[in-house]
Amino acid sequence: MLTTTESPHAYPRRILVAVTGLSPQIVTETLYALAVAPSGAAFIPTEVHLITTRSGAEKARLALLSDEPGWFHRLCHDYALPAIRFTRDTIHVLEGADGKPLDDIRSPADNRRAADGITALIRQFTADPDCALHVSIAGGRKTMGFFVGYALSLYGRPQDQLSHVLVSEPFESSIGFYYPTPSSRVIEMPGGRLVDSAQAQVTLAELPFVSLRHGLPEALLTGLASYNETVAAARSALAPARLQIDLATRRVAAGGKVFSLPPAELALLSVFARRAQHGEEPLPAPAKELPDSDWKNRYLVELRWIAGPMKDLDETERALRKGMDGGYFSAHLSKLKKILRRELGPAAEAYLISDGGSRPRRYSLGLRPTAVAYGEIENSPNVEWDLA
Numbered sequence: 001m002l003t004t005t006e007s008p009h010a011y012p013r014r015i016l017v018a019v020t021g022l023s024p025q026i027v028t029e030t031l032y033a034l035a036v037a038p039s040g041a042a043f044i045p046t047e048v049h050l051i052t053t054r055s056g057a058e059k060a061r062l063a064l065l066s067d068e069p070g071w072f073h074r075l076c077h078d079y080a081l082p083a084i085r086f087t088r089d090t091i092h093v094l095e096g097a098d099g100k101p102l103d104d105i106r107s108p109a110d111n112r113r114a115a116d117g118i119t120a121l122i123r124q125f126t127a128d129p130d131c132a133l134h135v136s137i138a139g140g141r142k143t144m145g146f147f148v149g150y151a152l153s154l155y156g157r158p159q160d161q162l163s164h165v166l167v168s169e170p171f172e173s174s175i176g177f178y179y180p181t182p183s184s185r186v187i188e189m190p191g192g193r194l195v196d197s198a199q200a201q202v203t204l205a206e207l208p209f210v211s212l213r214h215g216l217p218e219a220l221l222t223g224l225a226s227y228n229e230t231v232a233a234a235r236s237a238l239a240p241a242r243l244q245i246d247l248a249t250r251r252v253a254a255g256g257k258v259f260s261l262p263p264a265e266l267a268l269l270s271v272f273a274r275r276a277q278h279g280e281e282p283l284p285a286p287a288k289e290l291p292d293s294d295w296k297n298r299y300l301v302e303l304r305w306i307a308g309p310m311k312d313l314d315e316t317e318r319a320l321r322k323g324m325d326g327g328y329f330s331a332h333l334s335k336l337k338k339i340l341r342r343e344l345g346p347a348a349e350a351y352l353i354s355d356g357g358s359r360p361r362r363y364s365l366g367l368r369p370t371a372v373a374y375g376e377i378e379n380s381p382n383v384e385w386d387l388a
Contacts, residue, residue: 291323
């Protein structure tokens with residue numbers, strides 16, 4: 001696996017992704033700018049993937065991949081490019097809610113399906129660490145360009161790039177122009193004007209993007225989350241941390257998610273959540289082999305709230321009969337951290353119990369008092385907060 005300090009052109013798998021409607025020229029124009037006339041190091045794709053509608057796929061197949069005119073094959077031949085995988089199988093047709101190929105993107109439902117399809121493909125490509133992705137937003141409907149650009153912002157890595165292709169006048173408006181040819185080729189413009197495609201200038205405008213990938217939980221990087229779910233997770237990761245604890249149902253709302261915690265770990269979290277809520281000082285952990293009765297009492301208070309008045313806690317009370325020692329504390333603190341990181345990914349950091357980073361170790365939950373609440377959690381994690 002290559003390190004992210006290496007240039008995109010050095011990756012063994014290099015993918016050009018483009019969205020198109022009825023202008024398949026975007027593919028050859030972008031490929032020309034990347035591989036033939038780059039402003040820096042040439043990025044020669046090993047694969048080309050096209051995201052389009054049913055009518056766009058048919059036009060791309062006929063214009064780019066046919067024997068005649070076969071503009072993709074012509075470009076590769078004219079400029080002696082190495083083998084690039086671009087076939088019918090790498091043309092991805094967006095599907096509607098009924099599972100049928102979309103002819104166009106017109107309704108809100110079509111937009112949602114397009115967003116999900118584009119996001120899934122970008123997520124799949126960026127899961128390969130040996131792959132560098134170059135995404136063009138130049139073609140297709142504006143919503144398609146937005147979705148593919150935003151998907152790259154959600155999942156993109158340092159080696160991935162985003163661009164828009166720029167074509168000089170008058171070739172930009174010509175349906176017969178596909179790339180600057182190495183020798184003279186005359187094409188007719190609307191109105192009868194004749195121009196030579198060899199004189200055209202094609203360049204890329206690179207579009208910097210902010211990567212939100214490291215704010216997403218691992219489940220969204222590897223799973224099948226929709227576009228809306230992924231955006232919601234990114235928003236939650238960037239939003240101010242807020243914690244709600246529902247002791248009766250043993251659930252917490254944090255980082256935009258609602259999830260359960262085992263009683264022992266929930267009780268430990270609640271000890272620190274209450275202290276944060278009341279603005280109290282950090283606590284030292286119990287000594288390693290010296291049972292601490294104060295720690296035992298504050299912990300059992302929370303555990304009794306969780307268990308309810310009729311629950312038998314004899315086993316836990318026996319384990320802590322002399323007090324809570326450092327081993328018991330550390331074991332449950334470690335398990336709590338593991339669960340929070342699994343559920344929240346990088347967003348978990350705001351909800352972890354911190355030891356202060358220096359000696360003597362003093363533990364606390366670093367949330368503002370107004371960012372902690374107790375009470376019933378509805379099925380939605382959205383909670384009313386006092387932001388005063």
